[in-house]
Amino acid sequence: MQAERTKEKTAPKRAEDLKAGGFIPQRQKGKITVRCKAPGGRVTSERLERIAAVARKYGQGIVHLSVRMSPEILYVNLEDLDAVVAELAEVGQEIASCGKRFRVTTGCGGCEYNPNGWTDTQRLAQAATERFFGQDTPHKFKTCFTGCAIDCMRAREMDLGFQGMVEPALLAENCTGCTLCVKACQDDALRMGDDELPVRDLDNCISCGDCVKVCAFDAMVPARIGHAVYVGGKHGKHPHVAYPVAQFVPDELVFDVMRVTIAWYREHGKKGERIGDTIDRVGIESYRRALRNVVGDELLLTDADLKKPRWRSIFYRGLAAAFPAYGDVEEGEQGNGTRA
Amino acid sequence: MNWVKTKLVLEGMEPGERLEVLLDDGEAIQGVPRSVRAEGHRVLQVTPLEGGFRLLVERAASEHE
Numbered sequence: 001m002q003a004e005r006t007k008e009k010t011a012p013k014r015a016e017d018l019k020a021g022g023f024i025p026q027r028q029k030g031k032i033t034v035r036c037k038a039p040g041g042r043v044t045s046e047r048l049e050r051i052a053a054v055a056r057k058y059g060q061g062i063v064h065l066s067v068r069m070s071p072e073i074l075y076v077n078l079e080d081l082d083a084v085v086a087e088l089a090e091v092g093q094e095i096a097s098c099g100k101r102f103r104v105t106t107g108c109g110g111c112e113y114n115p116n117g118w119t120d121t122q123r124l125a126q127a128a129t130e131r132f133f134g135q136d137t138p139h140k141f142k143t144c145f146t147g148c149a150i151d152c153m154r155a156r157e158m159d160l161g162f163q164g165m166v167e168p169a170l171l172a173e174n175c176t177g178c179t180l181c182v183k184a185c186q187d188d189a190l191r192m193g194d195d196e197l198p199v200r201d202l203d204n205c206i207s208c209g210d211c212v213k214v215c216a217f218d219a220m221v222p223a224r225i226g227h228a229v230y231v232g233g234k235h236g237k238h239p240h241v242a243y244p245v246a247q248f249v250p251d252e253l254v255f256d257v258m259r260v261t262i263a264w265y266r267e268h269g270k271k272g273e274r275i276g277d278t279i280d281r282v283g284i285e286s287y288r289r290a291l292r293n294v295v296g297d298e299l300l301l302t303d304a305d306l307k308k309p310r311w312r313s314i315f316y317r318g319l320a321a322a323f324p325a326y327g328d329v330e331e332g333e334q335g336n337g338t339r340a
Numbered sequence: 341m342n343w344v345k346t347k348l349v350l351e352g353m354e355p356g357e358r359l360e361v362l363l364d365d366g367e368a369i370q371g372v373p374r375s376v377r378a379e380g381h382r383v384l385q386v387t388p389l390e391g392g393f394r395l396l397v398e399r400a401a402s403e404h405e
Contacts, residue, residue: 115374115378176385176386178385178386178387178388178393179388180369180373180386180393183365183369183388183393184369184370210370213370213374214369214370214373214374215373216373216374216376216377216383216386216395217383217386
């Protein structure tokens with residue numbers, strides 16, 4: 001009786017339906033990969049142990065950590081999917097998704113536990129996923145929170161990426177003129193002024209905060225911390241680097257930015273078209289107008305901003321056009337043709 | 341390695357004792373002042389030198405004493 005009822009519930013499903021639910025058909029007939037949800041790549045020991053147990057019981061005891069930080073249980077039989085879901089659900093372990101929808105948000109350590117992080121990427125990745133996960137969009141919609149200029153989460157490859165940035169300020173009364181900050185800056189954005197205090201070049205400063213981190217006297221301090229916003233990035237067969245569209249967006253506006261971006265995408269995007277391609281097709285002004293309603297003129301990046309060294313150095317769209325042509329290999333430089 | 345060495349020396353000192361640390365330009369200057377302070381010690385002075393810096397550090401009181 002039990003076996004028959006199970007078969008009824010798991011009658012052959014369309015691959016598309018399966019994938020919407022985070023179940024990915026494998027090469028092997030009847031085998032499914034189960035994608036587990038781990039916003040920010042964060043998993044409790046309890047859930048990890050249950051994932052391992054389920055993998056052992058229903059799969060082959062193998063878990064793959066996906067590029068978007070999801071533990072994926074391999075080699076699950078189609079007829080066991082309901083049981084797998086139920087046993088994972090017992091410890092609150094949910095299933096992620098594939099397909100044309102908001103995906104699980106990824107995130108680095110951020111300021112919660114990484115000394116370099118400026119923004120609380122873990123908290124935001126959890127909250128964003130809770131709020132937006134599974135919402136249908138014209139095509140897949142990938143988001144991330146990355147905590148600083150180092151950008152471990154590749155914000156510029158996201159449909160919508162958020163990157164921590166800090167605006168330093170000088171408390172002159174604490175400054176000893178030691179020049180550590182000037183030396184620490186890798187972007188030529190600090191020099192010692194005539195009064196033996198550091199002076200910042202706003203066009204060069206990339207808001208990485210290295211000067212703040214290095215200051216031993218609490219003289220260089222964070223005046224403002226927020227997120228740079230990038231839209232329209234993707235990798236895949238036709239990679240597209242994201243457009244930087246806003247800066248210093250505070251935590252409180254992050255969900256409004258996500259909401260308005262998803263709404264714009266739904267209004268303008270064709271089915272199967274990533275938002276970067278939508279922007280290229282309809283023009284970025286339409287998107288910027290929508291974003292401006294949320295972040296205002298002060299945070300919206302303009303053409304003048306993008307021409308500054310600071311944004312040119314971190315915005316490499318169009319660089320391919322400037323790549324030097326590969327020349328011919330000169331005589332005598334070729335190898336002897338033997339392979340390792 | 342700079343911080344590891346510095347930390348070990350500091351640990352072996354008495355609270356209030358001072359340590360002079362010489363650092364080369366580059367990675368060391370990013371990490372050491374910050375780590376020193378995170379560990380609870382005080383940076384009294386930072387002096388630029390040719391190709392580096394001199395830190396004067398005061399060893400903090402031990403937490404576990």
